[in-house]
Amino acid sequence: MTTVLHRAAQDAGLAPSILNTQPWRWRVAGEALELYADAARRLPHVDPDGRLMVLSCGTALHHARVALAHAGREPAVDRLPEPGRPELLARLRDLRARPVTPESILAYRCIRQRRTDRRTFAPGAQVPGAALDRLRASAEAEHARLYPLQRQDVVYLRYAVQGAERVGGRDPNAAADARRWTHRGADAADGVPPETVAAAADRQVPLRDFGLGDEAALAAGPGDDDGAEYLVIATDGDEPLDWLRAGEATSAVWLAATGQGLAASPLSDVVEIPGARALVRTLLRPAAQPQLILRLGVAQRVEPPPGSPRRPVTGIFDAN
Structure with a gap:
């Protein structure tokens, strides 16, 4: 189970975040996976309340859930589980077995395909x-x-x-x-x-x-x-x-x-x-x-834009 949790956190590292700050840390606690905000990566003047830091951590939380679904697991998710520890944003626990569906396979594949595309879109092409x-x-x-x-x-x-x-x-x-x-x-x-x-x-x-x-x-x-x-x-x-x-x-x-x-x-x-x-x-x-x-x-080009760099998995885990 620990391997599954580590892999989910690693996949979650591909999530988008404000200025690609990747302001999250993960900790495996027994058979649970905990998500923490990394306040050292907050933008103190752009984001004084931490709104975009927490939002960014939410994207990582969803990515982790998608990765677990692809692994055939569905966790119970406790959000802000301890009021006295505001940096602890979520705890994923009680990983139950669940069928792997075509939808979960596609969502997981999209974790790696997703890019931030700042190029102009195809002229005249409308989103259905x-x-x-x-x-x-x-x-x-x-x-x-x-x-x-x-x-x-x-x-x-x-x-x-x-x-x-x-x-x-x-x-x-x-x-x-x-x-x-x-x-x-x-x-x-x-x-x-x-x-x-x-x-x-x-x-x-x-x-x-x-x-x-x-x-x-x-x-x-x-x-x-x-x-x-x-x-x-x-x-x-x-x-x-x-x-x-x-x-x-x-x-x-x-x-x-x-x-x-x-x-x-x-x-x-x-x-x-x-x-x-x-x-x-x-x-x-x-x-x-x-x-x-x-x-x-609708993108103008078939080739995707360059991807943003990502921290190694060793940089996003706290020791037990």
Whole structure:
């Protein structure tokens, strides 16, 4: 059983996270697997409340659940099991045998296929409505909501993103946070490498350049993302449990999108700035708390974008 748990945690290391900080640690405790937030990897000025750190850990939690399902195991999951230990986010225990289904095989395969694709999407190619319905169901299965923004609301999203850019650009501490994770060096096992960041392009909703400017080395491609869908992942509440659930929903939606041949990238800057997040909140009906936005579309190219580096499994485990 210990081997199964270690392998699940290793697979969970492929989950997306804010600035690829990978802010999680795992511990095998008997026949249980515990997930901890690694506060040393939190962005102190970009993410002062730890919202995006916990959300990132939620994506790893869902990845671990997918890996266990592929191994024929279904755990009971205790989220925030000990109020006196807020860094302990989840405990996976009582691994029961379960059939391995075609759906669990596909989801596991998508863990390795998933990429953050910041290139422009294929001009004129639309995301099918049936695909959006499946993604909405994936979010709801994780106790979250998914709001595809209407075309008229994308204009307001653009305003929110531009406002977040202006506010963030005036904050030297936030800029230092970003620089810490975007200039890690060629041998780094984390952070955002320049080859994964698209060069500037005229898009309907701009993407952040993470302070890289001309160092961004990924060709954006033609078009202005006219076929992009902007999906707001939201929750009813805005507490750590909601953030964790939002991360699980992010993973579920992104893996489901990958399984349908769609490409995606997150927009986290718009939820980092309170004013921009408040604007996005006004677009949601029924009302909810926006936690992250996924930009979704049809990739222009068959070849995937470069992957982000990952920490070795020895770097994400605490000793028993």
